[in-house]
Amino acid sequence: MNEQAVELNKQIESTNPAILKLLSERGKNSFFPKEGILAQTADAKDKSINATIGIAIDDNGIPMHLESTKQHISLEPKEIYPYAPSQGLPQLRKKWNDSIKEKNPSLAATTSLPIVTSGLTNALSIAGYLFMDNNSIITTDLFWGNYKLTFTEAYNATIETFPLFKESSFNLEALKEKIAAQENPILLLNFPNNPSGYMPTKEECEEIAKIIKEEANNKNILVILDDAYIDLIYEQPQESLFAHLADIHENVLTIKIDGPTKGDYAWGLRVGFLTFNAKGATKETYGALEQKAAGIIRGNISNASNLSQNLLLKAYESETYAQEIKQNFIILNDRYQEVKRVFLQHPEFVEQFTPLPFNAGYFMCIELKNHEAEPIRQILLKKYDMGIIALKDKIRIAFSAIPKNKIEQAFINIYEACRE
Numbered sequence: 001m002n003e004q005a006v007e008l009n010k011q012i013e014s015t016n017p018a019i020l021k022l023l024s025e026r027g028k029n030s031f032f033p034k035e036g037i038l039a040q041t042a043d044a045k046d047k048s049i050n051a052t053i054g055i056a057i058d059d060n061g062i063p064m065h066l067e068s069t070k071q072h073i074s075l076e077p078k079e080i081y082p083y084a085p086s087q088g089l090p091q092l093r094k095k096w097n098d099s100i101k102e103k104n105p106s107l108a109a110t111t112s113l114p115i116v117t118s119g120l121t122n123a124l125s126i127a128g129y130l131f132m133d134n135n136s137i138i139t140t141d142l143f144w145g146n147y148k149l150t151f152t153e154a155y156n157a158t159i160e161t162f163p164l165f166k167e168s169s170f171n172l173e174a175l176k177e178k179i180a181a182q183e184n185p186i187l188l189l190n191f192p193n194n195p196s197g198y199m200p201t202k203e204e205c206e207e208i209a210k211i212i213k214e215e216a217n218n219k220n221i222l223v224i225l226d227d228a229y230i231d232l233i234y235e236q237p238q239e240s241l242f243a244h245l246a247d248i249h250e251n252v253l254t255i256k257i258d259g260p261t262k263g264d265y266a267w268g269l270r271v272g273f274l275t276f277n278a279k280g281a282t283k284e285t286y287g288a289l290e291q292k293a294a295g296i297i298r299g300n301i302s303n304a305s306n307l308s309q310n311l312l313l314k315a316y317e318s319e320t321y322a323q324e325i326k327q328n329f330i331i332l333n334d335r336y337q338e339v340k341r342v343f344l345q346h347p348e349f350v351e352q353f354t355p356l357p358f359n360a361g362y363f364m365c366i367e368l369k370n371h372e373a374e375p376i377r378q379i380l381l382k383k384y385d386m387g388i389i390a391l392k393d394k395i396r397i398a399f400s401a402i403p404k405n406k407i408e409q410a411f412i413n414i415y416e417a418c419r420e
């Protein structure tokens with residue numbers, strides 16, 4: 001094993017032996033190279049002749065670029081074209097860290113600094129790289145289908161599900177049973193959930209944390225939180241489970257995976273973040289985990305888009321950011337309220353389908369009474385000029401993408417298609 005990897009593992013083990021046990025073989029082996037090109041480039045940063053850096057610089061010290069790209073972007077060339085650090089831009093990492101604290105006021109624990117990834121998918125994949133060797137992952141029966149590619153195909157993980165709902169509440173017993181049945185469980189929790197649009201209540205979040213804490217008395221638990229939709233909660237305001245799980249037990253490592261993708265409406269910018277917390281972890285422990293994550297980024301994508309990171313920094317520094325966020329939230333919240341109104345207005349819908357609990361995010365699901373979803377999807381496409389996502393006996397509807405004045409018609413269409 002590389003000496004630096006050995007050193008990082010020691011740093012982790014000295015404060016949190018549980019984390020070392022949770023790491024996969026790949027995770028144990030990973031490190032961020034201190035020597036080599038990056039280190040030599042860092043040494044030469046302020047030198048008048050710098051022949052280290054792998055980019056082209058013009059005679060005036062400006063990164064060379066093509067005007068045909070630059071003319072469309074008002075940022076400075078240095079904010080667009082050079083590479084960003086593998087860990088991400090320091091100012092952006094700090095801003096995101098501040099925003100996690102702001103959005104989770106009860107989060108008093110120390111955490112790592114967020115590492116910048118290329119969207120949440122990349123962050124999820126890094127979690128897989130660090131912690132999965134043919135493991136099974138516990139998640140809800142309603143989950144984002146891409147987890148199969150990210151974890152099953154890439155890291156040989158097996159996805160084991162438990163029913164998300166018991167009647168109209170989060171199924172705490174099923175979660176407990178699943179964790180209890182595994183030796184060193186990996187939990188993957190995505191709230192607000194895709195596809196259901198469900199965010200557990202504060203009380204449910206507290207209960208989830210209690211279960212994890214109890215189970216951690218005799219096992220090591222990795223909790224991966226996919227917080228993609230955390231900024232879009234329409235009912236009771238909620239903190240992330242990250243706040244509930246922070247410093248909960250020496251045997252629990254929590255990874256918060258989040259980003260601007262959904263909440264800042266920046267899907268194609270491809271920026272995400274990965275932040276660690278474990279009870280007892282020190283600056284050195286977090287530093288070691290950050291270096292391992294950065295090493296994986298360096299070896300896979302090298303770094304996330306500098307342009308995207310700088311664009312987001314501008315947004316977070318902008319005086320109008322809060323107002324812009326609010327405007328979009330109002331539109332999505334109105335659509336959410338409209339979906340609820342439509343169901344109250346149309347009691348006949350229950351002959352054909354019922355909504356699963358939803359209170360957040362972009363989506364809601366309906367459960368069909370008498371049909372598989374795929375034939376209904378086909379009818380909707382062919383006769384009603386409408387597309388939905390068919391999930392066996394459920395349909396996922398992205399109300400985030402339907403103008404408010406078309407929402408009622410959308411559900412009437414589904415009802416009519418079911419009747420056909």
Ligand SMILES: Cc1ncc(COP(=O)(O)O)c(C=O)c1O
Pocket residue numbers: 118119120121122144190193194226228259261267270271272
């Ligand atoms: C639950 C969930 N996690 C992660 C992602 C991926 O986010 P990103 O586009 O930043 O990779 C999505 C996108 O659809 C999602 O629904």
